[in-house]
Amino acid sequence: MKKAIAVILLGLMVFSLAPMVQLVKSATMPDSASITGVSLGLKDKAVLGPFSVQFVDVNPNWSKIYLQVDGPQGPLRYVLGQDGYFLYPNSANVYLNVSLVWIRYDTKSVLLEMRSPLQRILQGRELNVGDTITLPQGFPQIKIKLTSASDDQATFLVTMPYGDTHTLVIDEGAGGGVSYKLDDTHRYSNYMYIQLVSSNKNGPVTVDVYVPKIASTDFKIIKEGGEEKPPETPEQTVLVYNGLLYVGEKLPVEVDNTTYYVKMVSTIPDVVKVEVLKGDQSLGTMLLEVGDIPKNVPNTPLQLSVQSVEPDYKRATLRVYAPMGTEVTPILRQANLVAKIDAIPKEIMLTDDLVVTINVQNLGRGDAYDVNVAAPIPDDFELISMTKSWTLKNFPAFTNMPALIYVLRPTKVGEFEIGKAIVTFYDDKSLETGKKRVVYSQPLKGIKVYNIPAIDVSAQAYNGTWGNYVTASVNDTVKLKFEIRASEGNPDYEFIKNATLLLDLSSNLDGQPVIEIGTIRAGEVKTLQLDLKVLRENLTNIRATLIYLDPLGGQHRLDLGNLVTINSIPPKVIVEEVKVWPTPEELPKYVNETLAGMEDPQPLASELANISAYYLPKEEQSNPWKPTAIAFIILAVILAGIAYKYWDEAEKLREKLERKKHRRPGGLPKKEGEEAPEESEIAEL
Incomplete structure (x- = not known):
């Protein structure tokens, strides 16, 4: 221990x-x-x-x-x-x-x-x-x-x-x-x-x-039974008030059932002038300088000092010292809150965001408490950032609340009213009643939302007929027609302006390369036509680009690609052999050669005989032997053709054997049996 x-x-x-x-x-x-x-x-x-x-x-x-x-x-x-x-x-x-x-x-x-x-x-x-x-x-x-x-x-x-x-x-x-x-x-x-x-x-x-x-x-x-010594020092004063006092205000201070008033007379930098009253009786004025020690007020138990002076607001921070038990009745001041709502810019595109700012000022002498600011959000907008309400516990007099910023995104085009900012708060007077005060800003009006309609451009050329592909000759004039169409919508808020069509004509065509169109509103169709002169032979694709401004002046460029093709190359002459029918004089020979080349010519020969019989005289048709004679003649022609075919084949085979016989002059004597193939070929022939 x-x-x-x-x-x-x-x-x-x-x-x-x-x-x-x-x-x-x-x-x-x-x-x-x-x-x-x-x-x-x-x-x-x-x-x-x-x-x-x-x-x-x-x-x-x-x-x-x-x-x-x-x-x-x-x-x-x-x-x-x-x-x-x-x-x-x-x-x-x-x-x-x-x-x-x-x-x-x-x-x-x-x-x-x-x-x-x-x-x-x-x-x-x-x-x-x-x-x-x-x-x-x-x-x-x-x-x-x-x-x-x-x-x-x-x-x-x-x-x-x-x-x-x-x-x-x-x-x-x-x-x-x-x-x-x-x-x-x-x-x-x-x-x-x-x-x-x-x-x-x-x-x-x-x-x-x-x-x-x-x-x-x-x-x-002091223990039980002990005696408390009387105080050896004079009665001490305590700080009974430390706060603002405005020019013209009177602060009531009650000491031992006697009420004194401290009145602010005037303020200049670092110095204030105050008047002290006992009831309705003035006890005189005093000049208090910032930083001085508390000064005794003659014929009163009070001491006064000033902490700071704000001449711009005609107020000063005053300290009042008095004996213990002194009661100070606070001055109830009313706050004066002013709210303003604005948006920059007030004209936006449908794809843009609207930045809204709310500024709140307290222009009154009194502080505001539990300040709540509610931001308006209309039906045709959605909140995409920050919150839609703010709270501030204490809002002193003559101060500005930091700007409240939130972002809205439009959902349709047109002119809109955003609405009013709503501010609720308490001040010294409303705290007595327990009812919040409410103030409104001016409504934010005139917000305009624009959009660009969908643009479709089509083109056709004319050189006898309209189409996307035309032919022409050098020095021909070809008409070119464009149709610019805007999609359906609100024509007052959906349009393009200063539209210009740029054509790529190359060096093969001569014409107007820049076409002014102007303003095209939603649902509107514009038709333009111009003439082009063909300068040289070529296959020319006409490309186009549409340049325009949106409703707020933003520049846009739309590449349309190839719209029309003009072919100014002349056609080439191609010579090709075409098989034609034989003349009447050549027909018998052609029929003979055709039948001779067939393996079974009889069906075709019969059909030809029937066709020929239709054109013969009637008396020849009544002779019963005449068809037989005709058939015999045709058969003889067929057999002659067959015989000619076999003869021709035999000649070709003989020439072949002759070539084989003289292929090897001299050389070794033939063996027995070498002549057998030649004899067999001859035998076959």
């Missing part, structure tokens, strides 16, 4: 010797400063400045405790169970938040945590490296010195009134807090919190500084 205690003490010693450097990486700011480990026995009380929390009573089983809080708003009692908490004096105006951490039955005590909300006392203060600022009068004199800075980080040395120092390394957009030592046991955590608004290595850095609403550091625990 002793070793464990020694290790703990050694660790505490090392910790106490280490430099107090805090590296702050989070941009999350705590909402309050806190005092932890407040242990109270029955009837004990914890005192923080003008506030005290007393453990008054407990139920028999120690599951519920009774606490009494005394403060400027009067005494209040609370009943808490484990992990319970209460807000003093109420949730709308919190000075103190007390939580029950645990109940110790064995020691008859409770452990509490006391917290007070943080509030900003310095806003937009600029520091160069080496500069030091001190908390305003009425607060502990804590000093903040900027020791180094970069473009995204700054280092601060914080010196406490009792001599302790803290080094805070804070990233831009983040913050860091230091604790205030109340006594040997208790610390006020995050008593002072620094928010690094912007950092610059070559220039000043900008910071906001926060302290708790109960900024008193007078803390003690």
